[in-house]
Amino acid sequence: MIEVGVNGYGTIGKRVADAVAAQPDMELAGVAKTRPNYEAETAVRKGYPLYAAVPDRADRFHEAGIDLAGEAEDMVMKSDVVVDTTPSGIGEQNRELYERYDTPATFQGGEDADVGDTSFVARANYDAAAAEDVDYVRVVSCNTTGLSRLLAPLREAYGVEKARVTLVRRGGDPGQTSRGPINDILPDPVSVPSHHGPDVNTIFPDVDIDTLGVKVPATLMHLHSVNVTLEAEPSAADVRDLLSDESRLFLVPEEAGIDGTGKLKEFAQDTGRPRGDLWENCVWEESVSTEGSDLYLFQSIHQESDVIPENIDAIRALLDREDKQTSMATTDETLGVGLESLFRGARRRVVPREADD
Amino acid sequence: MIEVGVNGYGTIGKRVADAVAAQPDMELAGVAKTRPNYEAETAVRKGYPLYAAVPDRADRFHEAGIDLAGEAEDMVMKSDVVVDTTPSGIGEQNRELYERYDTPATFQGGEDADVGDTSFVARANYDAAAAEDVDYVRVVSCNTTGLSRLLAPLREAYGVEKARVTLVRRGGDPGQTSRGPINDILPDPVSVPSHHGPDVNTIFPDVDIDTLGVKVPATLMHLHSVNVTLEAEPSAADVRDLLSDESRLFLVPEEAGIDGTGKLKEFAQDTGRPRGDLWENCVWEESVSTEGSDLYLFQSIHQESDVIPENIDAIRALLDREDKQTSMATTDETLGVGLESLFRGARRRVVPREADD
CATH class of the missing domain: 3.40.50.720 (NAD(P)-binding Rossmann-like Domain)
Structure with missing residues (x-):
């Protein structure tokens, strides 16, 4: 032991x-x-x-x-x-x-x-x-962990030409009562890049990545708005399949009726998880989109547990x-990592579709 | 008349x-x-x-x-x-x-x-x-107006190969008491692209632009996290000079001590503007950065008045x-459009510098 x-x-x-x-x-x-x-x-x-x-x-x-x-x-x-x-x-x-x-x-x-x-x-x-x-x-850190978990399979399957990520960060954890902001949206840091890109390079030294940080009045999770220019042009369905094979990525299925971090946490609590923790990157399945070699997606990151x-x-x-x-x-x-299995049946029924207007 | x-x-x-x-x-x-x-x-x-x-x-x-x-x-x-x-x-x-x-x-x-x-x-x-x-x-709309004002000079001076923008949107106006979210960060819409990119194409039909929308618990202004891949490789200082010549772009100078939308609105009120309106795009000067042909910047958009x-x-x-x-x-x-003149002396003293870590 x-x-x-x-x-x-x-x-x-x-x-x-x-x-x-x-x-x-x-x-x-x-x-x-x-x-x-x-x-x-x-x-x-x-x-x-x-x-x-x-x-x-x-x-x-x-x-x-x-x-x-x-x-x-x-x-x-x-x-x-x-x-x-x-x-x-x-x-x-x-x-x-x-x-x-x-x-x-x-x-x-x-x-x-x-x-x-x-x-x-x-x-x-x-x-x-x-x-x-x-x-x-x-x-x-939680954010660098989340980015590295996502980039790992993308690098292996397609190669990454460049990644550009806006991190919309929670202002503080639920227990950090003296943190802000209240009713504000701050560039934080206002200079570009934020430290997250260089931090990803401590894991993947050769990845070309630029990151921008924003801070908002929320406590539950971070949200990453991700663009990755790949060295290939996979379909959105291909990328979804690739990501769904990763145990620490949870593809939040459209059918779940989960629209944000509040419902994600509530779902985690309902499953009986300790403290409602979400150890996985929560990748919004509907958001996974490709435009030529450009991949876009949103992922939510639980800063307290990933x-x-x-x-x-x-x-x-x-x-x-x-x-x-x-x-x-x-x-x-x-x-008990692996929320996707709870939806596996549902997820497989998702038909790739055109993005909404 | x-x-x-x-x-x-x-x-x-x-x-x-x-x-x-x-x-x-x-x-x-x-x-x-x-x-x-x-x-x-x-x-x-x-x-x-x-x-x-x-x-x-x-x-x-x-x-x-x-x-x-x-x-x-x-x-x-x-x-x-x-x-x-x-x-x-x-x-x-x-x-x-x-x-x-x-x-x-x-x-x-x-x-x-x-x-x-x-x-x-x-x-x-x-x-x-x-x-x-x-x-x-x-x-x-306010967001499309803000994006078009920014893209216009960039197109003329450098050419735009591709624009990628994450719009971190206020949940509602200060008077819209029934709007949310509270303490959440929502992909909104969760699908990509949001309607903003196609809307920019009603102004610039030939611009290649992908947009992603996020909604957060704030009421004062939107924040755009902007990446534009240019057809040239200007320095950050060149871009700042270009943008500072635009009457409806306000380059928020580092010296002003303004860190977010709360202080921006307070500044507008202090100048005596009606309703504290900000008719200009508020471009965070420190954020204007270039990495090869990639331009990055943050801009705040006052949804009620631009x-x-x-x-x-x-x-x-x-x-x-x-x-x-x-x-x-x-x-x-x-x-009375043109806040930058209030800082012109200060702004000219800004020395382009390396991004913070």
Whole structure:
């Protein structure tokens, strides 16, 4: 069993902990947290060994009536691998601690690319993290993960001449009550390109991609407006078939009656998914269109959860425990990745049609 | 003097009426309205002759204590030209009334393209409306107006190989209290292309343009994420210079400290503009970037007001009273179009720079 420590127990950390606990080949060594808030209470209730992320904070947990298993360093010592989900910039500071105990680690996309020996998206470059001299990987951000998962099959099947993407980003997560905007549409950043294109190049160095960022008053998911100029001219139906074979892409079928991120999340909740998470890119099937070699589509990305399967796969890649296909299949099966199967019958009935006016 | 009747006195109609009243060569024959609401009260207070847009509604106005000058047909009779700003689809039904009195008319972009003899954007095709056999023109929608104004100089200076635009649209106007979405990001329409590309082709039939529509919880302005593949490779500075020469494009300078549509509207209000209107495309100067022959930029479009100068110019074109340059200059001067002059000194100091990371 792989002993996994999760350093940081916020939006990503608590999801990674649950995912680790669900793996047949992993055991949760514990989770480390800075503050004894509602999330800490939940960790205790789930029976997760809880460590103080910051030294000398033990008193605050005791005052809140929460028993600690120790400090973060104790957790690192007993872990085979650490998933670092601390806030952006803190992960980099933590690397020294992991190195001290020869403990491999995954970091998150908020860190600079050089925090790890490689950046990581399972579908795109699993083997890079499995290389012998790689002990630290950066699982890229939700948006970069979503773009890389989409570009991987397009590159293989058709070749990508150029990608141009407008990322319509949620202003903050549902719990981030101090984030904006309210009733505004911001170019963000106003300069072009946004950091997302260069970040995709940490996964696919040779892809020519320009990205533009926009921020809007929504919290549920991001929306990508995607144009990819391919090196071939497939039909829209061909592209839909290609994408529907990818376990981490969910082609939202027209028949589902889902018109946006609100209904997507409601659907995920109705299926009983934990926290209504959507680990897959949600690609709007009707939007998949071709115009010569130009492919267009919309995809929605759940910023809180799409990197969770990637962190699990990164653990196996780092420790060289499984090959890419086996790891991804295990992760998908244990979490329940793959919403499309619920609609497979319906989807196959979709007749490719001319775009609406 | 050109006697102008305005049929419909809502978001567009009340602005057109004020703009007509400000022209040296026009007189407001009157405005026609269906209901005696707050807008009707304002029209009366301004001294605009008020007509009942729907026959047999006079009683409702009398009950509200509002005196009428007659019914819409009376207004059409005494007008040299009518600006029809009635809701989408009603304009088409009104055309028969205008034809009965040989009264030329402008319609709005919500009507089908064939409601007029030509579609119209002053900068792009003024002379089409000045042709002898043209009595009815459709001033295109706010978004199509904004795209056409931008494409016109780019076509002339560089040639346009292909344009790809994602329109991040406001869900409704500030007064449209029953519109959504709330906290959502919707592909709208989910199919590609949206109607905007084909609508641009009513102005520029030969432009290759693909558009995608998104709807978000905001009311103030639309935002266009624009990519134009040019037939040349100008620098970003060249493009900024080109666009800054256009009176109806406002290059929002970095120095202004304006980060989105909220501050844009606040700035317009601070300058004393009526209703805080922004008749110009607001092009984010920092966003203007080139990558080989690919041009990228963001522009914000005020859906309530950017077509107002166009309706004024359409009147002169229809009646063959002025040439394009004279009409546009008169309209711009009387309304006060041209925010850039307020920043001209500042703008010239902008040094083209590398895009942020």
